[in-house]
Amino acid sequence: MTRLLTPSPSDPAVAPTADQLRAQVGRLFGRSLYIRTVDTGSCAACESEIRLLAAPHYDLHRLGFFFTPAPRHADLLMVTGPGTTGMAHALRATHAAMPDPKVVVAVGACALGGVYRQADDLTHGGVTGLLPVDVLIPGCPPSPLALLQGLLVAVGRLAERIEPARFRIEGAEAP
Amino acid sequence: MARWFLRGLRRGVVTTRYPHRPDPEAARVPTPPAFDPARLTGALADQLVAVCPSGALERRGDTLVLDVGACTACQRCLPVAGAAGRPSGVFECAATDRDRLRVAIPIRGQHR
């Protein structure tokens, strides 16, 4: 029987591994997945690209993704911004309010710890230290296509395509 | 959904076929750089590290580490790199592990 409520991931003894979680989320919500977004101090460009996902050109609804304003209805949490200290509590509370199983996607260089590199009084230097992040989407901001790929990776419908060889130019003639 | 699609076709508006087909617009998206290890010298690597405003480049001995997670694809490193660099064209950068975004590029160039 499918268990709709998994043990809370905060209990390491019974928590599902990230891969199990993704497989479960893909099976349960592969074509009907609700997204809640939280902005932890982004410049709003990441948010704007996320909004574009619902525009006719990208139309993420055709892939079974929907936005919801209610954390209680959300299966996936998209977090932007460097994790400002003022938003840390709201972020954790949103995450806690979401039913299990849930997936966290960090969006943009800020959230990945790229722009504000160190934690200080104002930011946590990214959100990876605040929440268990399942999928990271680089970019400043990531294009809607990059976001789509990240969402599909999060539900196990696409494979990761990040390969070191793609950032090396091999086989060029010697200078 | 099909009705929307057909109406869109009639009016000349087509939703992207991604991920089932590549999206032609993807070519216009700024992407992180790719570097040529054979043209990358130690001195050039140091210049690249110095010019990157995001701290996405780091020199570790004979390796230049590109942190795709920190790179903002601003492309300020490309004029400095000259023939040793170009946009990678990789926009599908999602990863499930932060360390997978740190890409090692060997420094194999002998001189400039």
Ligand code: SF4
């Ligand atoms: S990653 Fe870039 S676009 Fe996104 S919030 Fe940070 S500065 Fe803005």
Ligand code: SF4
């Ligand atoms: S594109 Fe910009 S952020 Fe990325 S490595 Fe080059 S200089 Fe750094």
